[in-house]
Amino acid sequence: MSTQPGPTAPDAAAPDAAALDAADPLAHLRERYVGSETPLVYFDGNSLGRPLRVTAERLTTFVEAEWGGRLIRGWDESWMELPLVVGDEIAAACLGAAPGQTTVGDSTTVLLYKALRAACALRPGRHEVVLCRDDFPTDRYVAASVARELGLTLRWVEVDPAAGVSTEDVAAQLSGDTAVVLLSHVAYRSAWLADAEAITRAAHDVGAVVLWDLSHSVGSVPLALDEWGVDLAVGCTYKYLGGGPGSPAFVYAAQRHHHVLDQPVTGWMGHADPFAMGPDWAPAPGIRRMISGTPPVVGMLALRDTVATIAEVGMTAVRAKSVSLTSYAIELADALLAPLGARVASPRDPARRGGHVTVDHPAMREVVARLWERDVIPDYRDPGGLRVGLAPLSTSFAEVEAGMRAAAEVLASS
Numbered sequence: 540m541s542t543q544p545g546p547t548a549p550d551a552a553a554p555d556a557a558a559l560d561a562a563d564p565l566a567h568l569r570e571r572y573v574g575s576e577t578p579l580v581y582f583d584g585n586s587l588g589r590p591l592r593v594t595a596e597r598l599t600t601f602v603e604a605e606w607g608g609r610l611i612r613g614w615d616e617s618w619m620e621l622p623l624v625v626g627d628e629i630a631a632a633c634l635g636a637a638p639g640q641t642t643v644g645d646s647t648t649v650l651l652y653k654a655l656r657a658a659c660a661l662r663p664g665r666h667e668v669v670l671c672r673d674d675f676p677t678d679r680y681v682a683a684s685v686a687r688e689l690g691l692t693l694r695w696v697e698v699d700p701a702a703g704v705s706t707e708d709v710a711a712q713l714s715g716d717t718a719v720v721l722l723s724h725v726a727y728r729s730a731w732l733a734d735a736e737a738i739t740r741a742a743h744d745v746g747a748v749v750l751w752d753l754s755h756s757v758g759s760v761p762l763a764l765d766e767w768g769v770d771l772a773v774g775c776t777y778k779y780l781g782g783g784p785g786s787p788a789f790v791y792a793a794q795r796h797h798h799v800l801d802q803p804v805t806g807w808m809g810h811a812d813p814f815a816m817g818p819d820w821a822p823a824p825g826i827r828r829m830i831s832g833t834p835p836v837v838g839m840l841a842l843r844d845t846v847a848t849i850a851e852v853g854m855t856a857v858r859a860k861s862v863s864l865t866s867y868a869i870e871l872a873d874a875l876l877a878p879l880g881a882r883v884a885s886p887r888d889p890a891r892r893g894g895h896v897t898v899d900h901p902a903m904r905e906v907v908a909r910l911w912e913r914d915v916i917p918d919y920r921d922p923g924g925l926r927v928g929l930a931p932l933s934t935s936f937a938e939v940e941a942g943m944r945a946a947a948e949v950l951a952s953s
């Protein structure tokens with residue numbers, strides 16, 4: 540048990556964090572992370588993951604040996620291939636995707652724009668994009684802008700906060716005029732986990748294509764993009780993939796679409812022969828055509844260490860730890876925060892929950908600000924949501940207990 544002073548609720552209601560840590564097969568990974576030896580409680584690994592210690596060494600070696608040592612020769616020797624090499628590493632460890640369908644570059648927002656335009660171009664003559672009212676703002680804003688550019692209509696899936704996004708809710712918005720279904724696999728606020736396989740099938744049944752935003756699921760929830768028949772997907776790498784602030788996003792496009800994949804930011808690096816410097820753009824073969832400009836080489840380094848760590852233990856073990864962490868956080872929220880008027884706003888069924896837990900109470904904005912002052916770092920999401928993000932590789936059960944107790948103490952005194 541934590542040595543932090545406990546709030547008023549009975550300890551008996553929650554299991555013992557020390558016992559959970561002792562039984563955790565991934566517990567040994569925590570000490571590989573910078574700062575894991577400090578008492579700071581980090582509940583924001585789903586927004587910016589902690590760095591691995593080994594990454595400091597990788598970055599230094601890169602500066603001294605590769606950048607400093609090879610200089611511009613580095614492009615021919617390895618950097619030109621890096622977006623596809625790292626894309627394949629993410630695909631193998633996390634996406635359930637065969638090689639040659641994933642590349643890394645741009646921000647998630649920019650890649651989402653490129654992927655959504657490419658998805659719409661796969662279904663000419665159709666006029667609707669189906670998306671969810673509760674999805675992350677960038678997805679809604681990008682979709683609105685693509686709809687303006689192409690003269691499309693947005694069809695909104697309204698979300699029942701008690702039930703999340705169901706396949707039926709999505710199916711109700713589908714028709715023969717649906718070009719693309721754009722959805723988050725895990726909802727950024729509530730952690731609702733969509734049934735990606737069933738929704739992909741429903742979209743295909745009406746002849747539409749799907750574009751999944753995997754930002755909150757990649758590295759936390761196992762994915763099987765090839766098996767599910769997904770058309771396109773994008774995701775962040777600075778969350779569960781530990782790429783560091785502003786690390787570039789990834790995009791997946793199923794191989795069956797490559798020959799006609801048409802994205803709008805046609806830069807020289809997606810050209811079939813960039814150094815021909817020819818008069819017109821001609822797409823590179825395969826997924827490389829999704830690249831626009833010079834690959835962000837430095838930004839791709841750190842995530843390779845996290846992806847290698849995920850590959851070492853496997854996504855099944857990562858998901859098992861994630862479910863245990865979120866289940867424990869919910870038990871503690873019920874025992875410590877519910878008596879103070881708070882309410883768990885994430886699914887209680889682990890099969891329908893991603894890697895974080897949101898607890899609602901009107902005072903949470905103030906509570907989160909006060910928690911940050913005492914080195915307990917959750918997130919706040921309107922309206923009134925304390926968002927507890929639990930990165931499975933770096934978070935201990937003792938950390939969960941200390942953070943939830945601190946939240947209860949602060950809420951009790953609000």
Ligand SMILES: Cc1ncc(COP(=O)(O)O)c(C=O)c1O
Nearest residue numbers: 646647648675677723727752754
């Ligand atoms: C679902 C989702 N999509 C996209 C983004 C971010 O996009 P970008 O990396 O361009 O800021 C986030 C988080 O910031 C997110 O949660």
Ligand SMILES: Nc1c(O)cccc1C(=O)C[C@H](N)C(=O)O
Nearest residue numbers: 585586587675727728754785920
């Ligand atoms: N991408 C972020 C940023 O650049 C600054 C602060 C936070 C973020 C985030 O990742 C927000 C996050 N996607 C969310 O789910 O709320």
